Amino acid sequence: MISEEYRGAQQWSRNKQAAFTVVWISFLTAAVGTMVFFALFDPVDLTGIFDEDLEIDANAGYAVGFFFFWLLCAACSGLTAFLVRTAPKRDAKHREQ
């Protein structure tokens, strides 16, 4: 008989699981995306693409680029998680059969 106190009783709620998984996986994919993107483009060279007067500092460029990718990837995997989890119950029942 194993006392529950010792067992891995710690479980995250499904929402917490989904939220943290989305944040973490999008972080990893964003890191890869940022690496590929900035291997091809120097943020300083992007000056003038968005706005003539915008001077892009290298550090800021990398950071903004990374967060842009992170947001994009999080939106993508967040929406996917949301749609999968809120699919009509009927279908879920159907799948089980």
Place this chain on the structure above:
Amino acid sequence: MNEPQSASMYESATKIYPREIGGRFDKLSKLATVTLLGLFYVLPWINWDERQAVLFDLPARKFYILGLTLWPQDFPFLALLLIIAALSLFFFTALAGRLFCGFACPQTVWTEAFIWMEQFTEGTRSQRMKLDNAPWSLTKFRKKASKQFLWITFSMWTGFTFVGYFTAIRQLGLDMIALNVGGWTLFWGIFYGFATYGNAGYMREQVCKYMCPYARFQSAMFDKDTLIISYDEERGELRGGRKRSVDPKEAGLGDCIDCQLCVQVCPTGIDIREGLQYECIACAACIDACDSIMDKMNYPRGLVRYTTEHGLHHETTKVLRPRTLVYATLLLVLVVGLVTAMVTRTPVILDVIRDRNSLYRELPGDIIENIYTIKIINQSNTSRSFALSVSGLDGIRLDGVGDAVTVDGGGVLSLPVRVRVAREDAYGISNIDFAVVATDDDSVAVIEDSRFLGPTP
């Protein structure tokens, strides 16, 4: 003392208090933690040729790794390196299971360090559980506060070290003392420090259970010859308590005395006796725990041990099998490919950009001219002279460039050049080749193609 529980589909979030256990694998894991963390914290302070040995200088877009300087153009090397890292992980997983998870994963290593600090300030497992259940008092506050102090200081140092891989760490240290650190540098330091604090201090095994993709798909690389940590059910059952003097065979018992120690030491809180579970990170704490009990009982060690499914069923374990051979071959090919590519890489890069503002220019004397911007990147560490030439059309020649141009070590030279061809040889679109050759070494040469536009005939 049973409190009414709110109705929930999930078990309540009980904290796991991994119990400390000494032993062979614990020593190994401590060694791995100290080595890996030591490497992380010390590496940026080591210098190589008057500069930081490992520095990823993003603003300058140059990566320094020991004697090597990598440029954005070397990105394929990095991609190849990442593929090799992934493949090695597959290879070692097929061979040795989750050895990486238990001993080398940053999540495990930092969690280990954070647990040490926890033990140092709050005591052993039972002391920690008692402390958490106790009402707030001055002692509890003191213990909790000193743990937080250690955790936060360590996290901040981690963040500082992380940033030190991207900004010269010695200068960064001086800037910190002078309170003169750039905004983004400060931000990334805090960001990484906070991530360490959250991951290693609080989330711990939950990261492995819910967030790690590798933990979820590693089962695809497992087979019956993969090294796993397993409980020998045949030997252990029936489990049950007994006195040391009792002969288990006579009492009809197996070797497991059901002391629960293997469960208490588990950082992910599983019972290894229930078989291989995806939560198991193969840290081998349960092996140490069980061995210590077996020693006390005078039973042979290895009731919980490293073995394979075949080994457990008294069959021979095959190390050489199609899966490992395929992984090993692929790995070998890629490593040889990478090393060859690195060694034979010419330390000069040529970029040719055709002037987009004009198609071509007609000069007096029936000559057609195209304008290009040439970028010569000298990847070697010393200054070098290069001869630039162009070929591909009859009588093609360069204008506006001397016999040789000099580019500083690690420097980029941007050069506008005019290419001229007689009209009768220049009709339509032609492919031409630019070439640079180092004047001191013919083998340092690179050719880049471009197009020459002329009038329609």
